Amino acid sequence: MTDHNQPPSVGGGLPEPVVRRKRVNAAWIWLVPAVAALVGLSLVINAWRQQGPAINISFQTAQGLESGKTVVKYKDVVIGKVTNIRLSQDHTKVIVKVDLDKSAAGIAVSDSRFWVVRPRIGLGGVSGIDTLLSGSFIGVDVGKSSQPQTDFVGLENPPSVLHDSRGKSYILHSSDLGSLDIGSPIYFRRIQVGRVASYKLDEDGKGVTMQIFVDSPYDRFVSTESRFWNASGVDVSISADGLKLNTQSLATVLAGGVAFNDAPGPHPSEKPVPENTTFTLFDTQANAMAPPDGEPSYIRMRFDQPVRGLTVDSPVEFRGINFGRVVSIRMDYDEKTNKFPIYVGALIYPERLGRAHSKLQAIAKSHGDNDMSQIVTTMVAQGLRAQAKVGNLLTGQLYISLDIVPNAPKLTEYDPNARPLEIPTIPGSFDKLQEQMAQIVDKLDKIPFDAIGNNLNHTLADLDTTIKQLNGDVLPAFKNTLKGANQTLGTANNALSADSPLQQNLSSTMQELQRMARSLRVLTDYLNTQPSSLIRGRAKDAPPVSNGSPSTAQPQQGSKP
């Protein structure tokens, strides 16, 4: 108990505490965990609200994908992240689970497409180079559908046409794909205006159908008159203008491309075409720009001559207009004549003949002739013949030329109802030339050169004796004749010399003549001055004619009275 009495005494000399202001209520400390809880809760709520749908995308390979790191980007904005990568049940594919952001929930619709953006180096260019360092990501093309979907099949290659690209797609038909591929460029006047979106083999396997996409605003240049051609590679042509090398761009030389343009000429009915219109893809620009071929017809020709130089695709021309091509060359055996005729089949496009075809067609229609066989028969009767002509003298390439030959030999057997339509042939110009040459040679052969030689020999022998005769007899006689002639000429010379009497007589005669002419002149002068003397006779003191001047006239007058 002494312990209990001690304390007051212990604290006796000690100071007392002072009273200070009131302290903050200690219960406020619970605000701290409350705030922490609020923050934590807000984090949870935020995370929950950010949580978008989870989708599964299947890919062939997970190359470049990394769980927890690979992001999904749309327009380069991150909209989700890969959270899990696993193999599919049958181990053939990779299933990538992606958590999308809440804001990107609308992306998971049925026609959205996903692909892995990796660095790609192709002939047409390089893409995704930024992913070399940053790693691959998954690209999205957001579809327009409103139907949600959670399982997608990823594309192995980026789509060439995105849903939000503006423009129109069209269909092209071609016999083969050429060097085109998805993404191959489409050129209009050498400006790239679109690309090949997809291609597939036709159901019957006889062609390729391509879908192309032309960007806005170039899509309005695709019209009813547009022609598409394969602009791949280099087009080399040699013409009268020289060598021409034609390409669309360097890229098309390597990677291929399609070009289109309007067909030449005015197009009054030209108008833009709706989406997904079908066009034909031509091999070359020349083919594309040619007038439309229309439906081809098949004709057959039988040649009895060899057709070396004629190949499949050799042109068929009518009066110089190319309107078809050879498609087959086959040999046959004719047991009756024991010959080997060659049957040449050709596809012809009558519409390439232009108005001639349309007029003939109209005439045929009016006669109730639907397949124009009657017209052809008439023309054959008029001399329509096919010839294998030489197109190139250097290479000996042949082409088939159809023409009306006026003096063609009449045909004994021609069946107008035979199908395919058969066109009779005549030997080509070169063959004809050969034939004529052979005939000439034959004729030359028939000339009896030996007999002619013998005759000539005899004639020459005769000539020899004649000449000998000439030398012996005729020449001495000729010499004598010449001598006589010489003497005659000497005589003539003497007669004509200066001192001959003939010459002297001639000289005196000439002098006499001179004197006579002088007196004649005096007479005429006198008569001129005194014309009256003719009647009155000569005046007595007539002054000399030479003094007849005005100065002497005075004394004349003076003397007269």
Place this chain on the structure above:
Amino acid sequence: MAALPRAHELGLIGCHVCGQICRDTQVDHAACPRCGSSLHRRKPYSAARTWALLIAAFIFYIPANVLPIMRTVSLGDVDDNTILSGVVELWVKGSPDLAVIVFTASIVVPMLKFLVMSTLLLSAHRGTSWARRQRAMLYRLVEFIGYWSMLDVFVVALLTALVQFGFFSQVEPLPGVVYFGLTVILTMLASQSFDPRLIWDCKDEDD
């Protein structure tokens, strides 16, 4: 052996700051007459404050571990790491010693703090006299390692400041590090607000 008298038994109260001993006049809001700091026998509401701060620290510790604390960008390769994934990465990439250090500083120490403080609080609440010396040692340990708990935060802050090479290499802090820092601060405050004398406020049976 008879227990020594307690200060409240002697009617005395000591100043925590300057050590001045006064007579306990039992008034509210008493202050030291010498240095002016508030006088109290035990830290007021020590257990409640410690509990509150400890709970808050624990709440923040969840996002600190779930959220990434650091983003490393190296040659365009973006890598977000939480504390645990960083430890795993260090271990996998061949630095187990560093992994152990980071794991100790970031996982073991905070967890140890939570456990120790909870144990101390619970045992003090029950007033048991079980292992009082050991408990006092635990408390001193917690106080001591409190300074070192900010290791992760310092690492992130230093790296962020130093590694700024644009595209080639870059380090950015992420929200997780803020929560981790808050956790560390709150645990330190909690251990501070705990009054170790509570360990000894029980019947002196074993002394």
